[in-house]
Amino acid sequence: MKRLLLLCACLYFAHSGQAQVLPCLYDLGVDQLERQYPGYRDHSHRTVKEAVQAYHQRRDPDGSLFTIPVVIHVVWKEAEENISDARIEAQIRVLNEAFRRQNADTVNTRSDFQAVVGDAGIEFVLADIIRVQTDTLFAPEASLFGGVTLPDHVKQTANGGSDATDPVNHLNIWVCALQPISIFGTESPVLGFAYPPAGLDNWPAETPIPEEEFEGVVVDYRTVGDNEVYSIPAVGDLPMLGRTTVHEVGHYLGLRHTSGDGALAALGVPDCDVDDGVADTPNQGLQSQFNCDFSQNTCTDDVADLPDMVENYMDYSREDCQNSFTKGQIEIMRAVLTGPRAELPAEVTSSAEAQSATHGRLYPNPSSGVFYLELAEQQQSGSWQLFDGFGRLIMQSRYTAPTIRLDLQGHPAGLYFLQVKDAAGRQASWTLVRS
Ligand SMILES: [Zn+2]
Structure with a gap:
């Protein structure tokens, strides 16, 4: 089944005949871990589900403020990849605005969704910037039937990257030049990837355990900051407002893509039977393709038919179109911060x-x-x-x-x-x- 999904993805890209941007390799990364650690996908989904159930049982968990220390690793080869402190500080500010719903463009959230969006109550502080110069390239490797191997060596000093700093108590973000992924000879730029919480403490006995030092987020250096442009041939100039990192941190805190990453979607066909596990995001069958199409409506919803929520950080809409997390998504992230990633916040401030x-x-x-x-x-x-x-x-x-x-x-x-x-x-x- 998983091979079929990958094959479908390959066929889609081959048929499309031009560069596609793969905003993030989250689902392919989960697939890679599934091959390495059979049961990973289900275990991760179950971990998040159980965290949400436990979160509901706690009394008044809402309203507290989580503060997460962030370590940024700048792993660079060319001088332009060695991004400035100012861009890193701008990125931290974008994270804080997004997770506190303090970004100015929240006014653009359509009235359809005003009732379901919210403030996640999560803040980020820059704990350290680690700069490592390297000759190593960081390329996702695709094979015809063997899936994709992600460039996790950016997280290893011995392999030309930079070792994670205490990944239980810090969010590690690696910034590097992510090489395009080549599928059937078609090169597609990649913006980032992250792994969901796997509930390592509860990992099934007598099975290999995913490595803790790979926890964190990897983003392409061109996406980092609050006002960058990534020029991609055949796609155009994409505004980069720091929301790639917001999206990846969303995955890291348990969120899936709003489309649910169905197998049909990989063929370019709306897949409305696969859900993202969040009740208040409208059913969406395809990820947006770096556009900002307010008329897009890939699935008919059960109750009131809402358009696709292109405002959502977990879609692939253009970054100047994204401005919101929903309350359902927020509940998952907060549950993860009181469950499988409970040791991550340096500080939890009561309401x-x-x-x-x-x-x-x-x-x-x-x-x-x-x-x-x-x-x-x-x-x-x-x-x-x-x-x-x-x-x-x-x-x-x-x-x-x-x-x-x-x-x-x-x-x-x-x-x-x-x-x-x-x-x-x-x-x-x-x-x-x-x-
Ligand atoms: Zn993603």
Whole structure:
């Protein structure tokens, strides 16, 4: 069955006779792991399903804010692949806007979908940038009947890449030049790939376990930032607004493509019988092809027939068309962060704390030394404690001024956690990134 799917994909690309962009190789990656670790696909789907059930049983899990530390590996050969810190910081900002629904173009979400979209309550902080110069190329290898092998060696120092940093507690993102995939002699650019949570703790006994150090996201360097253009022959200039990484992080947190990746879809025929496992995304039979077609409606829905949700980050619509996750997708990602990836967030702020945290403004963050925390009027006296990434208390003081000044110039780069308790006993915390 899986071979049939791959064969179908190959035939489609061969028939199309021109370059196709394969925005992401998620499904082919899952297929590769299925071959390596039989049962992987079902196990991953079950892991996410069980996480969602457990999430429902917890009391009031909504409203807390998850903060995820991110390590960016820039693995480069040509100088242009060694992207600037500014582009990386822009990418982190795009992630934060997307997962907090703070991007300006949320106004473009059509009224059909306004009721189902939401704020995921997930934030990202840049913990480290690792730069590795290499002579190695990172190419997905396709064979006629053997599926696709993804270039996971970008995640291995010994093979010309960069080893993951503590993948249980960090989201690792590798940025490199992903080589096009060649299928029947047709070359198709690839933008990224990621693996879903596999529930490694619960992996069936006496079977080989997928390697933890491969967890994370790989994206092509041309997609990273908030305002890039990727020129692809026969396709055109594609606006790159950092949403490839948003999409891949969606996979990493348990989301599938909105089309569900049905076998027929690989032939270019809408496959409406395969679902993405999310109740509030409309049934969609094909992924969009880098367009922004609001009239697209590949499947008739059971209840009210909605058009395809081209606004969704998990479609393949053009990046300036994507602006939303649905509440059903958000529930899955939050369930993954309290289930199979529960150790990933550096910080989980309760909704009450998150609310009080909004009464203070921390700036600049990241900073190479001095940070300021400007507090709202009612919080202007109390005490604070600063902890390093290992949870060690490194500074503390009382304060009676609206602004707290923190000088970390004599301390190493990394994450720090500030806890503030005001005179009324209200607590709030912030994550500081010392660059
Ligand atoms: Zn994808």
